Amino acid sequence: AQTVTQSQPEMSVQEAETVTLSCTYDTSESDYYLFWYKQPPSRQMILVIRQEAYKQQNATENRFSVNFQKAAKSFSLKISDSQLGDAAMYFCAYRSPSAGGGADGLTFGKGTHLIIQP
Amino acid sequence: DTAVSQTPKYLVTQMGNDKSIKCEQNLGHDTMYWYKQDSKKFLKIMFSYNNKELIINETVPNRFSPKSPDKAHLNLHINSLELGDSAVYFCASSQGKRTQFFGPGTRLTVL
Numbered sequence: 001a002q003t004v005t006q007s008q009p010e011m012s013v014q015e016a017e018t019v020t021l022s023c024t025y026d027t028s029e030s031d032y033y034l035f036w037y038k039q040p041p042s043r044q045m046i047l048v049i050r051q052e053a054y055k056q057q058n059a060t061e062n063r064f065s066v067n068f069q070k071a072a073k074s075f076s077l078k079i080s081d082s083q084l085g086d087a088a089m090y091f092c093a094y095r096s097p098s099a100g101g102g103a104d105g106l107t108f109g110k111g112t113h114l115i116i117q118p
Numbered sequence: 119d120t121a122v123s124q125t126p127k128y129l130v131t132q133m134g135n136d137k138s139i140k141c142e143q144n145l146g147h148d149t150m151y152w153y154k155q156d157s158k159k160f161l162k163i164m165f166s167y168n169n170k171e172l173i174i175n176e177t178v179p180n181r182f183s184p185k186s187p188d189k190a191h192l193n194l195h196i197n198s199l200e201l202g203d204s205a206v207y208f209c210a211s212s213q214g215k216r217t218q219f220f221g222p223g224t225r226l227t228v229l
Contacts, residue, residue, distance in 0.1 A: 033215065039159075043206060044222055045210075045223075046220075047219070050217055089159055091161065095215070105151055106161075106218060107163075108161040110158070
């Protein structure tokens with residue numbers, strides 16, 4: 001079974017600075033999907049960024065980018081120019097490819113609580 | 119306009135009761151899921167449905183039963199509620215292997 005590890009229960013960063021959240025995973029599969037989800041105090045789960053394992057290029061979405069190291073099974077999230085609205089729990093998640101239909105659930109890490117200092 | 123909706127958002131009930139949580143998605147997705155988020159914020163898959171077929175059942179007690187009347191709905195029924203069932207339950211949907219979109223969650227409190 002796949003496992004996802006987020007080793008930082010909590011991180012703090014000054015507004016406008018850059019912060020990197022760590023995620024490692026364990027799998028024997030060669031093709032899979034990785035995600036970062038954000039959960040603000042409203043508890044809504046919001047997709048931040050997605051990466052397909054077969055793509056070598058790191059995904060980026062505005063101020064959010066990932067450092068995907070397939071051999072090291074590492075998938076870190078970098079947030080540039082941190083804003084107060086970035087304060088939230090961040091979850092790293094893994095998804096297996098499936099034979100058909102894609103009906104596989106996500107395996108989540110335990111999350112990192114990100115605090116933005118004004 | 120809500121993509122994935124859940125009702126109710128909050129549910130407070132006594133031990134031993136039976137309750138249901140409803141989920142609807144208007145995205146035309148073919149797969150729906152239920153996740154449980156415990157008090158430590160850990161999220162775990164409970165079920166998924168693809169075209170009305172149960173695909174995953176992750177060692178969830180049989181007091182929990184998902185019911186899907188059609189592709190757009192996946193309801194969660196819980197019998198004989200226990201204190202340990204207190205959690206936030208999330209519904210999600212996806213089209214095949216694509217990104218899963220989550221509902222707003224239902225906070226269940228069992229007294």
